[in-house]
Every structure is written in C-alpha cells, then in structure tokens.
Amino acid sequence: MSNRVSKNASSEDWLVTDLNSEQSAAVSCTEGPVLILAGAGSGKTRVLTYRIAYLLQNGLAEASEILAMTFTNKAAGEMRERVAKLVPNRMSGMWIGTFHSLFARLMRREGERLGYSSNFTIYDESDQIALLKKVLSDMHLSVQDFPPKMVSFRISAAKNRLLLPDHLLEEAENQLDTVVANVYRNYQNRLLELNAMDFDDLLIKPIELLQRFPLVAGYYQDKFRYILVDEYQDTNHAQYILLKILAAKHRNIAVVGDDDQSIYRWRGADIRNILDFEKDYPECKKFRLEQNYRSTRKILAAAHSVVKNNRQRHPKELWTDKPEGENVVLLEVESDLTEAHHVVARLIREFKGGQRNFYDFAVLYRTNAQSRVIEEALRRENVPYIIVGGVKFYERKEVKDVLAYLRFLSNQTDAISFRRAINYPARGIGDATADKIEDFARLQKLTLVEAMKRVQEIGSIQIRTREKIESFSKLVQKYASLKSELSPAELAAALVDEVGILRYLKEEGTIEAANRMENVRELLLAIAEFSSQNGRSATLDDYLQQVALTTDLDTLTDRTNAVTLMTLHSAKGLEFSVVFIVGLEEGLFPLSRSIQDPPALEEERRLFYVGATRAKEKLYLSWSRYRRRYGENLHSMPSRFIKELDPTTTDAESTLRPFRIERRRSAYHDSVDSPMPNYEDQTQENLEYRVGMRVAHEVFGKGTIVKIDPGGEHAKLLVMFDTAGKRRLVLPYAKLEIL
DNA sequence: TCGGGCTCCGGGTGG
C-alpha cells in the first residue's frame, strides 16, 4: 500500500489522495461515537492511523489526549510506526498500545490505591496455575477433585464478567461453585499479598480503581479526549466497561472492527459489544468499509459464500476492483501424508511459476498437531519454513527459570518466582523447606529475602539446608543491590554466569540441553537488545513488564525468506500471496466439539473466513479421507464449509490415485543436489555465513542455514538441521563448520 | 530430594 504523504500537505489533501471516500469520511468524523465496520483487507489500520494524524494535524488534540488501543503488540507497533510517518515527532505522550500494556501502565501509576506497589509482577497462565495449586493445597483441596486448569478457567470467566468472589458465592448452585468461589477469594488475596496481577487483573483492577476513586476516573476521563479501539469485535466485557468509563466524558470513541472476524469467543470476547454498539451510543455515526484491497474477486466470493451462512452477523459483502483471479483449488486427498505431499508439490509449482518468494506462502491449520507432517514434507523438499506458535519462547522452562531470578530480584514477595529460582539449578532445597520459608514470611509480614536472612529463627531446618538457603539468600541480595548499578543486560549476564546455568546445561551433554543453552543465550541477547533500544534509563522492571506482555507473534517479521506455518488463529491480521488451508474435515475444522454448539460453529466459520481472506492471489483448500489422530487412522468426511462454498469459485481436484510415502520420524535429506533454486536473501549482511549454506554443528549435526538475523557480532542464525530440526543459534557461540 | 517410568488424555490461546 502506498503510504506516502508529504509533510507539508494539508490534511484535506490526504483525505482525497490516500483514502477512498468512505475511509476519509470515517477519518474526518472526529466528534462523538463512531462505529467503523471494516471488512478484511479494507484498510482499517490505515483509517485508524490517519484518524490519529488528522486529530494532531488539525490541532483537535494533543498527543497526550489520545488513547489508541489494540490487542497485539504487533498491531500497536505498526500503528505507531505509521502515524509517525504521517506526522513526524508528534507522538510523544500518546497512549498507544495494547489493552494490557496501557492498563498495566495505569496500574503502575495508580495501583497503590488498591494496595499494589508499582513494581508488581504480571503472572502468565503457568504462574497462575502454580499459585492456584498453592491455594488449593492450603485449603486442603486435592487437585484431582479440583483440577487447577478448570478452576482457573472458571475464575477467569468470573473475572471477565466482573463478578467478585462474593457474587459467585451468592449465585453458587452446587458444592463445586461454592468451592470455586472460595478458591477465587483466596487466590485473589494471595495475588495481592504477592504484589502480582494476572492478565485478567490488568483489566478488572483498573475498573475497580476507577469506580472506587472518582477523582482518578475524572482525571483520565478528562485527559483522554479521543479514544480509538482496534479489533473491537474481540473485546470482552471488562474491556467494554473500561472503554465505557473512559469515554464517559467526551464520548469521542471510535471503534473499528469486523464481526465476521471475531474468533476469540471462547476467551471471553463478546461479539455483542460490536453488534450492540449502536444501542450503547445511539448518537453514533456508522461507516462501512467494504472495499477490499487485498484479495481477488474469486477469493472474496468464496470466503463470503461460507461466512454468509452465519446468523449472528451484520449482513455485508466486500467488493474489490482487483482482477477476478484464479479459482480456489480444492484438493481431495487420501491421507494426511498425501495431503502434505500435494500441498508442498503445489507450493513448489507456484514458487517456480511466479515471481514469488517463500515468504509469500502460508500453510494454515486448525490445530498445531497438524504442522508436523507438513513440516516433514517441506524438509524433504528442502523448502525453508518457519513455524509460528507451538511452545512459545518465553514459556520454555529454562527461559522461565532465568526470568524467575530476575522477577524475584524485582519483587521479593513474589513466591512463585521464588519457588522456581530457589531450586534451579537443583541445590538441595526442597518443597518442604521452601514452604517453611514462605510460611515464616507470611506470618512475620516479611519479604522472602528478609525471611531467608532470619532463617535461623525458622524451626526444624537442618544446618546443611540452612547453609544452602543462606548462600542462595546472599546471591539474591548481591544482585538486588546491583540492580541500580547495572543495566538489565549486565545484571542478567552476570547472574547467569554466577549461578552457572550454562555450565550445568553443558554438563548434561544432550541435544536438548544444548538447545536449552541456546535459548538461555538468546534470552540474554534479547535483554541486551532491550537495553540498547531503550537506553540506560530502562530498568529491570521495565524489561520484565515488556516480557510479560510479549509473545512470539510479535517477533514474526516478513523478511524471513521462508514459508509460514501457523494456526488459523495466529494468521489474523496477516496476508500472503498464496494460502493453503489444510484439514477441512468434519470434526477437525469445524472441530467436533463445536458441531453441537451453534455459536461455536459460527465461530469456526468465521475462522475459516479469516483464513481464506489472508490470501491475496491464490487459495488452496484441502481435505483428507483418512487422518492419523491419537495414533489411529480415522476416516473423515469433508467439512461442511467445503459444501457451503460457491461452486463457481472453486475447482475440485482429486488426487486419489495411489501414491505412497513412507512414514518416517524425520527424513534425513542431503541437499547437495537440491531441486530448489537457491534461497538468496538480499538483505543479509556481509557475513561469512550465507542463507542456503550447508553447515555442521558439534551437537546438532548437519543442516542448512535458513535465515540470518543481522546484528553485527550478535547475529543470529536459523539453521534447519537434518535430524535435529530447526534451531536458532547465536553467532558468537554457534561454532559452525561450513561444509 | 530427584529422576525415571508410567498413566492418562487429546483445541484454538492476543496479553
């Protein structure tokens, strides 16, 4: 998309030259509530960014009076970048970011009123589960009777409905409800004691704050003269209430969304928020962006022919002045293995036939488990690929372990991080001992570090164990005092070195341990990058907050010359020239559990719509008559979505002729005479390594370089090893031999 | 306290 605007152009010029008439109407209608129904690929980010630029350019608002919220860091970053291009140097003081990061900021400023100090820790799901297990055990409840995951799900649902433990207790209908309500109360009390908030708290605690302190509410209501919200269809009830409170004074709230792309219902998103916006703000102005700038007519028509079967939606149909394009290709195959083979064969054919790079292709699936056969087929053909999702970087054990130390230094009452750190690497302090320290700290109202200092006052701890605790305590105190002198990067590097984490891993000598070492190094590198990007004023607390609110999706760049494999959910907001959606079978897509549940089925249909509209030029859909799931070869029927497709937009192709592929764990493939052209990446630096080069690693064996992240001496390599799979290596440590 | 073996179960997951 052309995005150029000369600095001197008046705002009226942009409205005419860069926007279509509906877009420019939506941008310039600044006063009062605005609902912008923006279909897939209709330029919604453009409208949001131009709207912000328009407000600034015309002196309608100072930067500090604008609040712009998105769901993902990636979307927030993109918005920030694009506004900066339109109106350079005007963004200082603007609140632009994700819901969670903006409200975390608000709580760091104001949370003291609710009993949190500004360095509170943000707990992710696994921290939540760990804390819940503690609470359950304190209440003498067994995890068999009350699985922490189930309890956590119910607590989260209650929080999203803004129900307090007392409310839950009142409406309890059985013993389980009562127990959940009581666990909820204790869990919430513990979070406060630990100075921690979970993701839900980042939304509901601000509500509590704004409701209990009208002066604070008044300040922010006054401050945020203009509010903009992206992906409004995915807001949950808490977010809805927050927006309602903040917009109460000026009522200048512009929301952008597409009910057809609401795919987070199971996570509390309430599609009624967008469907009922006009009821909440009867004076609102409504704009519809129905011109699509992304896909061919065939692709749009096919996608529409499916989603129009939903009952819960604003009726609408996108149009485009793009060419008609090719029909959607529907592949019927025999098995998941042949599906993978045919998808990859088609992909290679498209690659060779057109002016396309590998990053123009995506393979999308409903479940992560489907990625493996595709991966193996791509590896066999030596096609570079990246997988988005799966086990996330910051959720890996070794990464969480290192972060636990840093989090504990930052918040010395954080018992969850304390538990991880105190016995990693194993230093002979067990659960029973850690419990005693925690109990003592709670009883005496001490931080855990203070409690450890007075370990001799805690009864029934053996002298040997006490010595171990003292040494751990000294370590923590040492680094806590260094916190103000060293940058987060220096601190983390010194700590990892002193604790000996890399040395322990090296001793293990396994492939897994080597991989964990790489992850620890990459974490240190990420902290260093954070320090250099944010300058010396960036604190450890700042880093930890950023990490807590970051996911893998944010680091996905389009420069990697590789095919993207990911779930349909991860694909939202992205676009590719050629898209393959695989596994279109009843029970898989739509998933079996949604088939009996009409709203869930509609959500599956929207998911299909999201996937299909990612494609710019060509869309492939495939289904397999047999699929291996749970170790069995299950017979499948084609997805109902296939039957709903407008037949004039598709070409069905059967590939059921006999075709055998061996099922192998990992296909060793020597690429000396690779059938593929070289994967030249023009962006790489002048390093001794090149993309496509064959290398050998002492532990991982032989492999091919798939990607090089420049960064001077800290460059990172992504290597696809023949047997060990894809590995990320940090150059100074990589010790690769060029073959 | 720790690691190995065994059982159980199966979905997507922004921040």
Added chain:
DNA sequence: CGGAGCCCGA
C-alpha cells in the same frame, strides 16, 4: 502416537 504430569523408589 506423543507430551504432560504424577507417583514412587533410590
């Protein structure tokens, strides 16, 4: 089939 989590023995 494969991964996660639990239990039990060393």
